[in-house]
Amino acid sequence: MYSVINLQGHQYIVQKGDKIVVDRIKDKKEGDKVDVKEVLALFDEEGKDVKVGRPFVEGATVSLKVLRHFRGPKLHVIKFKRKNRYSRKLGFRPELTEVEVVAVKASSSRKTKKSEEAAQPEQKDS
Numbered sequence: 001m002y003s004v005i006n007l008q009g010h011q012y013i014v015q016k017g018d019k020i021v022v023d024r025i026k027d028k029k030e031g032d033k034v035d036v037k038e039v040l041a042l043f044d045e046e047g048k049d050v051k052v053g054r055p056f057v058e059g060a061t062v063s064l065k066v067l068r069h070f071r072g073p074k075l076h077v078i079k080f081k082r083k084n085r086y087s088r089k090l091g092f093r094p095e096l097t098e099v100e101v102v103a104v105k106a107s108s109s110r111k112t113k114k115s116e117e118a119a120q121p122e123q124k125d126s
Contacts, residue, residue: 002045003104005062006038014062014101024069024095034064034099042106051106059107064099072096 002015008023028034039060042051051057072094079088 001104001106002043003039003060003062004041005036006040006056007036011040014104016101016104018101019067019098020101021096021098023097025066025097025099028066028097030066030068032066033102034066036062036064042104057106061105063102063105065102067098067100069095069097 002013004011004013008025010022012020012022014020025034037056037060039057039062040053040055042057042060043049051060053060074091074093077090077092079090080086
């Protein structure tokens, strides 16, 4: 089962066993678990069973395990204005976290307004 999750303002398509690199999760150490409740969509491999949230799917969670924290490659930023003798070079290394998807859980009971209305008997005023 695939899921689309929202983690720190970024969206990722993940399934069980995937390893992804995300922005650093500051308050977690290596080996800690992270539960993501902001699941935007769930779907199977064939795309027949699709659940889309409004904005999140109710009762769905994705469990992540922090594998390691590391710094990415150095990125260079250059500002330059011609004819003004102006140039500026900056660089930084982003702090990243590698996580593994441990489990994708979806609630099996999904209630809709129509099913709730059908379950309640109609009351007639006499």
